[in-house]
Amino acid sequence: MTTVSMGIPQVRRGVSLDGRPDTPELVDRFGRVARDLRVSITEKCSLRCTYCMPEEGLPPIPIENLLTAAEIVRLVTIAVHDLGVREVRFTGGEPLMRADLEELIAGCAAAVPGIPLAMTTNAIGLEHRARRLARAGLTRVNVSLDSVDRRHFAQLTRRDRLPSVLAGIRAAADAGLAPLKINAVLMPETLPGAPDLLQWCLEAGVALRFIEEMPLDADHNWAREHMVSAERLLAVLGERFSLREIGREDPSAPAEEWSVDGGPQTVGIIASVTRSFCADCDRTRLTAEGTVRSCLFSDHEVDLRGPLRSGADDAALARLWRGAMWNKWAGHGIGAEGFEPPERSMGAIGG
Ligand code: SAM
Ligand code: SF4
Numbered sequence: 001m002t003t004v005s006m007g008i009p010q011v012r013r014g015v016s017l018d019g020r021p022d023t024p025e026l027v028d029r030f031g032r033v034a035r036d037l038r039v040s041i042t043e044k045c046s047l048r049c050t051y052c053m054p055e056e057g058l059p060p061i062p063i064e065n066l067l068t069a070a071e072i073v074r075l076v077t078i079a080v081h082d083l084g085v086r087e088v089r090f091t092g093g094e095p096l097m098r099a100d101l102e103e104l105i106a107g108c109a110a111a112v113p114g115i116p117l118a119m120t121t122n123a124i125g126l127e128h129r130a131r132r133l134a135r136a137g138l139t140r141v142n143v144s145l146d147s148v149d150r151r152h153f154a155q156l157t158r159r160d161r162l163p164s165v166l167a168g169i170r171a172a173a174d175a176g177l178a179p180l181k182i183n184a185v186l187m188p189e190t191l192p193g194a195p196d197l198l199q200w201c202l203e204a205g206v207a208l209r210f211i212e213e214m215p216l217d218a219d220h221n222w223a224r225e226h227m228v229s230a231e232r233l234l235a236v237l238g239e240r241f242s243l244r245e246i247g248r249e250d251p252s253a254p255a256e257e258w259s260v261d262g263g264p265q266t267v268g269i270i271a272s273v274t275r276s277f278c279a280d281c282d283r284t285r286l287t288a289e290g291t292v293r294s295c296l297f298s299d300h301e302v303d304l305r306g307p308l309r310s311g312a313d314d315a316a317l318a319r320l321w322r323g324a325m326w327n328k329w330a331g332h333g334i335g336a337e338g339f340e341p342p343e344r345s346m347g348a349i350g351g
Helices: 067-084 101-111 130-136 149-156 162-174 191-204 232-239 305-309 316-325
Strands: 034-038 086-090 117-123 141-144 181-185 206-209 243-247 256-260 266-270 283-286 291-293 301-303
Touching: 034 067, 067 086, 067 232, 067 283, 067 316, 101 117, 101 130, 117 232, 117 266, 130 162, 130 243, 141 162, 149 206, 149 301, 181 316, 191 206, 191 232, 232 243, 256 316, 283 316, 301 305, 305 316
Parallel strands: 034 086, 034 283, 086 117, 117 141, 141 181, 181 206, 206 266
Antiparallel strands: 243 256, 256 266, 283 291, 291 301
């Protein structure tokens, strides 16, 4: 067994606000405003996708370092009331691994009514919780599904759980968690199955978005020449479907849309590597340990958990959060000379 460190990045306590305009919102030096909050709530997962997790899973976060449901509710409330956040998405690891997920969502729904509360999930176990989650206030889910071929699914995720994922998707749709979107990361071995996955989504009436693999795998096996680019994918899909480029719904939406066989159904491609959208990024991230991360690729994090537990008031926590975002980088720099992947892998940040 190889030892994989969680990769605890450089955590900052003080942050420079030099030159920052006097605005409550999460602005940065490049004129972007973050309104979309991703909250990672656990490092645990029921799958081991090769492009994300090490085979043995991530090292467990000591329970005392994990934000509690009440702490998450408080930080989400500050993000919405004081910092202009307009959408919240829970992620991980696998959010369904948290037994108190319903409580956490109900707490957020009561604290920030009207704000969409979404979840990115592998859907394992969703079959048994979709209704309760919808009742608690969850508005929609994005389900990660990379292949509808059971053997490929098991190879890629190192777990034979495709039936459970499909049952979870059905349950989410029945519970009214809409619109339901499917996210797929393709690897060279699953690329030939991409048209079958699209066909399945068209028949099921769910929107599909392909995501280019980013250098965020815990095993550090990512290589640009192996990555399935948007261009390669379009060529394979084009063998079965007639595709026409539509573009983006709005500039900060990461997916570029293509109509399929004349529409109205579409397929999206999130080309994070080959057609980066950093200039329009509107994300801010909270890790499961309570640090703010301004970019997937930046290891500079600002700790909120320590100050929160030491009695900091909302205004002080909001100030720290603003400082973290003011110092956000211009872009991820994949492909630039000297690019180094971040310490944390995707499952330890929250995608
Ligand atoms: N476990 C949940 C899931 O899989 O949906 C939530 C966490 S997962 C880290 C969030 C998203 O990140 C998933 O859609 C997953 O496919 C994506 N992801 C993970 N590793 C990635 C990588 N190296 N490049 C691009 N996307 C990745
Ligand atoms: Fe787990 Fe999601 Fe990472 Fe797959 S992508 S290993 S389901 S956290």
